[in-house]
Amino acid sequence: MVSNPHSYQVAGYTLHAEELADVDLAEGGNSWVAVIGRAWPLSTGIIPMDSPSVADVLLQMLGEAEWVGRIDEALYDLGGRYAVLIYRAGVLTAYTDACGNRSVFYSLTTREVGSHFALVRRGLEDQALASVVGNDHREDLSWERTRSPYIEALLPNHRINMQDGTQFRFYPVRHNRASVLCSDERLELAARLWSEQLERIVGQVAPKVMSITAGFDSRTMLALAQPHMDSFETFTYTSDEAVNHSAPSTYWSKSGANDFGGVQQLRPFLPTGHLIIEVPADRTEDPAQEWAREHVNILARNADRSHNVRLLPRYIEEFPDPRTIHYRGNLFEIGRLHLRSPVGGRREAFDDLLRRLARGASLDEDSVIRSSVAAEARLGYSKVPADYDLTDIFYWEQRHGRWFAQVLNETDAAFDTVTPFNVRRMIDLFLAYSIQDRSRGFAQRELLYRAAPLLTFVGINGDPDLYRRFVSNGRPEQP
Incomplete structure (x- = not known):
């Protein structure tokens, strides 16, 4: 929970941060970039390791024609635990770190983005919560949804466009470059x-x-x-x-x-x-x-x-x-095929995982499979290349991004x-x-x-x- 917040006035928004949180803020014209938390460039990346400000490097990328792709690529080699907020051309875009260790929630009703569900919820006029269905694995099977119909969770490997509320998968969308x-x-x-x-x-x-x-x-x-x-x-x-x-x-x-x-x-x-x-x-x-x-x-x-x-x-x-x-x-655990069973091929193994989680959560298996079809469409599962196992993507984004x-x-x-x-x-x-x-x-x-x-x-x-x-x-x- 944010306590003793430090506030920053930036074009279009007010940014509040807990006093111990690292805040790297860069502004230029009507654009700004904020990196909240620890974000460490690595030697393999396009952000110099000795850069005094990650936010400043990302801000400079906003002036390039292919700025979105450049930002996506920059985050490929960024370690730590952080969130990245980008304001450009009147639109706020948010990212989280590789595994969503820094949770990010957002509401299109209030146009607010926050590190904790409770922080975003308190800005809502309707703060009612839905009852919890199922048990142990409900976070896994909730995809990006939360107990409030007005708040969603930003998943790893996605960015959120706060203008239209869509989560867009930017990774992985091409073959694993480590395979060579x-x-x-x-x-x-x-x-x-x-x-x-x-x-x-x-x-x-x-x-x-x-x-x-x-x-x-x-x-x-x-x-x-x-x-x-x-x-x-x-x-x-x-x-x-x-x-x-x-x-x-x-x-x-x-x-x-x-x-x-x-x-x-x-x-x-x-x-x-x-x-x-x-x-x-x-x-x-x-x-x-x-x-x-x-x-x-x-x-x-x-x-x-x-x-x-x-x-x-x-x-x-x-x-x-x-x-x-x-x-x-x-x-x-993400690297050890943690949740995959030996059942069938890529799709069969994924459906088997969903059924096992449904049983563990006391949910109807067929209903979970049906709801997953719509969730996979929203979250860009069809973009994931064949050399990535779908159970890995689910474990990476759902178990770590949510639980x-x-x-x-x-x-x-x-x-x-x-x-x-x-x-x-x-x-x-x-x-x-x-x-x-x-x-x-x-x-x-x-x-x-x-x-x-x-x-x-x-x-x-x-x-x-x-x-x-x-x-x-x-x-x-x-x-």
């Missing part, structure tokens, strides 16, 4: 782009923290950050049952036990002061519940759906500087989150591999091994380490 690279070239480029962004993160005048779990994504981001570990504080959240070596009583505490055990094996690779954030498995004994009740209205305005609100007061206590940057790796963005909106109460995977060129490098290689996480495993081979020794997500798997189970053959 060999595997070594892809991996070397991915490592380089990741390193460039880590340099940006550690160069920020703010505390840096890294969450560590027993999972694959966490292990990879830890491996890639090894040269910079002295710049980070690290932490793991887990249940009190795991810390006390008690049998887990809930699914969440079982997951916490898995993380706690895995992280103990990773201790040699972590800073001495690695922090364990202990959360009671029994919610009724958790003092954070009272904190959540006291702040329920603010939390509801920040995010449409809670992920794990009990962690927020603990984050705020341990990392009290509101400028703190959280380095995270969740988006790797994961809300997780980050919630944790914004404690820190700003950045993942170096959040770049279209980086994503393309992973999506260029075959279905077989992607389903086994080949590119990610190779990055991990090349960056820190010793980190491949320790088991991932509860697997035994390599010694236990292939050398000895720890028991003598003779008693």
Whole structure:
């Protein structure tokens, strides 16, 4: 939620930004460009890495005949977490970052664009909300729609024209340019782009923290950050049952036990002061519940759906500087064919995914398939080239643009989150591999091994380490 806003008067609009948000604003004539959040040009892009103002470079592009295509291309190599607003010839256009980590909502009724649904909704005369249909996966299946008929969400790879309210797909609309690279070239480029962004993160005048779990994504981001570990504080959240070596009583505490055990094996690779954030498995004994009740209205305005609100007061206590940057790796899943089943071809696999999500959300499968036809037409699915899997596009744009963005909106109460995977060129490098290689996480495993081979020794997500798997189970053959 915006608090202590700084306001900027620009042609046609007033821009409000929270006092800690980076605002890069460039004006010229009756045009302007605003980049809100962290936006980092990479060495592969057309915006110079040393440019003091991304907004100023984009503003200069507005004077070119093919300015729209130039802006689209510039955003291909822009990392960070940000939104871009462009005002030209009386029309406001908005973009979000590669994976929609910076959520953007808009209303054609009021011509307002905002980072949070609640901010846009409060400008409406009719603030009524539709009842929620379905459950767990409703954000995935809502496409760009929200609970207000007057507000929509801007999806990744789209731009919104506020004059007519249309979302236009600008990516991916041509063949994956990483497909012409060999595997070594892809991996070397991915490592380089990741390193460039880590340099940006550690160069920020703010505390840096890294969450560590027993999972694959966490292990990879830890491996890639090894040269910079002295710049980070690290932490793991887990249940009190795991810390006390008690049998887990809930699914969440079982997951916490898995993380706690895995992280103990990773201790040699972590800073001495690695922090364990202990959360009671029994919610009724958790003092954070009272904190959540006291702040329920603010939390509801920040995010449409809670992920794990009990962690927020603990984050705020341990990392009290509101400028703190959280380095995270969740988006790797986009590169691993995460939701695709082996069913049929491209179209069959996509329909199978929609049916599985419908069942998970307690929605009628045939109705979901029918509604998807209209949504795909609105959102330009027919423009997606054949070398992109439709389940990838859906997972990229819906799960991360709608669900994961809300997780980050919630944790914004404690820190700003950045993942170096959040770049279209980086994503393309992973999506260029075959279905077989992607389903086994080949590119990610190779990055991990090349960056820190010793980190491949320790088991991932509860697997035994390599010694236990292939050398000895720890028991003598003779008693």
